[in-house]
Amino acid sequence: MAMKTEIPPQQQQEQPGKEYEMQPRPQSQVRQYKPADKLKDKIAIITGGDSGIGKAAAIAFAKEGADCVIVYLNEHKDAQETKSIIEKQGRKALLISGDIGDSSFCKKVVKQTVDEFGRIDVLVNNAAEQHEVKSVTDLTDEQILRTFKTNIFSMFYMIREAVKYMPSGSSIINTTSVTAYQGQKTLLDYSSTKGAIVSMTRSLAISLGPDIRVNAVAPGPIWTPLIPSSFEAEKMPKFGSGTIMDRPGQPDEIAPCYVFLACDDSSYMTGQVLHPNGGRIVNS
Secondary structure, X not given: XXXXXXXXXXXXXXXXXXXXXXXXXXXXXXXXXXXXXXXXOOEEEEEOOOOHHHHHHHHHHHHOOOEEEEEEOOOHHHHHHHHHHHHHOOOOEEEEEOOOOOHHHHHHXXXXXXXXXXXXXXXXXXXXXXXXXXXXXXXXXXXXXXXHHHHHHHXXXXXXXXXXXXXXXXXXXXXXXXXXXXXXXXXXXHHHHHHHHHHHHHHHHHHHOOOOEEEEEOOXXXXXXXXXXXXOHHHHHHOOOOOOOOOOEOHHHHHHHHHHHHOHHHXXXXXXXXXXXXXXXXXX
16 A cells, blocks of 8 residues: 655646656556566557556556557656666557647557557557636636647547557547546636546447447546646645545556556446546546
8 A cells, every 4th residue: 555655845837747857756666566468469559658647557558568659748758767667577668759639640659559560459548738727717718729639639539540450359548537527626628628538438438339448547636747737836745635545646556447447357348437536436
């Protein structure tokens, strides 16, 4: 069980943030994790796989035998570290940098993956951004569009291209959030995109089933680079204190959800959402 650790005030000026600048560093290596070849020789694309939850999921996938395509914006140092860890597991890691809010880039990601590996077995749509506003009147057209392009439009772009190369039995996993169920007064556009992801997951499961399973994970407060790059420095010491666990979750506590949904252990699950959120009660 993870222990509560002290988080000092800190802030980063650019999203999605850099993991190597965080204090303490998020925990990405799944503790006491015993792999069982659940994803042996599978090919997985993980957006936002350079750090945070995406990084932890990618490392867990590699431990289970998967080769990983890590899609990220511009956090090259974090991405290289993730690549190194994956390769130490004896698996391949392909890094692709760019803006997933651009449909042509998403098409490029899928093409490079197929050129390198021949197919796609798992697609994890995880990358996101969020920006606090005090009131709905503070939301600009630019911010609304940017948040929706990154958080939900990109998922449609990636899925639209990837399903052409996903064999029967493949899995799509979308990262939503506890905010989709409980709301968040200063993250209006972000919460809205996360709600859209839940609806899209359920609808897509019907559309692609039974050949391709589509599920989602709705994390609660998790210590990732998005946090210090989204909120004021003074909020960091209390981050996650509103949960039953009285602390934020670590990325490696969330990664097993992605392994479960990616492998055959969840073969009778589609259109569902897992809730690793520290004990917050939601209507799923």
